[in-house]
Amino acid sequence: MATVNIIVGSVYGNAESVAESVQTFLSSEGIEAEVFTDADVSDITDASGVLVITSTTGQGDIPPNLEMTFDELRTQFPLLGQKPFAVAALGDSSYGESFCGAGKQWQELLTELQGNPVAAMLEVDAMETLEPENDVIEWLKGFASKLA
Numbered sequence: 523m524a525t526v527n528i529i530v531g532s533v534y535g536n537a538e539s540v541a542e543s544v545q546t547f548l549s550s551e552g553i554e555a556e557v558f559t560d561a562d563v564s565d566i567t568d569a570s571g572v573l574v575i576t577s578t579t580g581q582g583d584i585p586p587n588l589e590m591t592f593d594e595l596r597t598q599f600p601l602l603g604q605k606p607f608a609v610a611a612l613g614d615s616s617y618g619e620s621f622c623g624a625g626k627q628w629q630e631l632l633t634e635l636q637g638n639p640v641a642a643m644l645e646v647d648a649m650e651t652l653e654p655e656n657d658v659i660e661w662l663k664g665f666a667s668k669l670a
């Protein structure tokens with residue numbers, strides 16, 4: 523059965539908690555999904571579809587739990603053959619230029635690897651919402667079936 527792999531980048535647990543809500547939502551839609559907080563490159567290359575949910579740390583940086591995976595993916599450069607993907611970026615617009623920087627890096631790399639972006643990247647601003655999972659699920663409703 524097709525499985526959506528949810529690849530999580532999180533420092534304080536917000537993105538991880540969003541990923542768990544998203545998994546529950548997808549399951550209610552009949553779409554199997556697995557959450558990875560310590561993803562390997564193969565968790566991306568072997569998936570039917572990939573959903574990256576990542577916060578941004580430092581100044582536009584990828585959270586440490588996802589940094590090595592990103593670097594390995596960029597080095598190995600496995601082409602994704604139009605594998606469907608989408609990126610939900612959690613950030614805080616008070617960081618200015620580096621707002622959602624980690625999500626942007628993922629969106630760019632998965633596009634370069636010839637994945638198929640089934641939706642425009644979602645930016646969730648901590649200045650505007652206290653319930654990021656609602657924004658992410660609302661966004662997903664438009665295209666969830668295209669990820670599986």
Ligand SMILES: Cc1cc2nc3c(=O)[nH]c(=O)nc-3n(C[C@H](O)[C@H](O)[C@H](O)COP(=O)(O)O)c2cc1C
Pocket residue numbers: 531532533534535536537538576577578579580581582583585612613614615617620621622623648
């Ligand atoms: C030390 C630190 C640095 C951050 N840097 C950025 C940043 O550069 N850009 C951004 O959009 N958000 C930044 N944020 C905001 C986080 O991405 C945001 O609060 C997010 O919801 C945290 O999710 P997490 O708990 O999954 O890590 C930063 C937060 C902290 C605490």
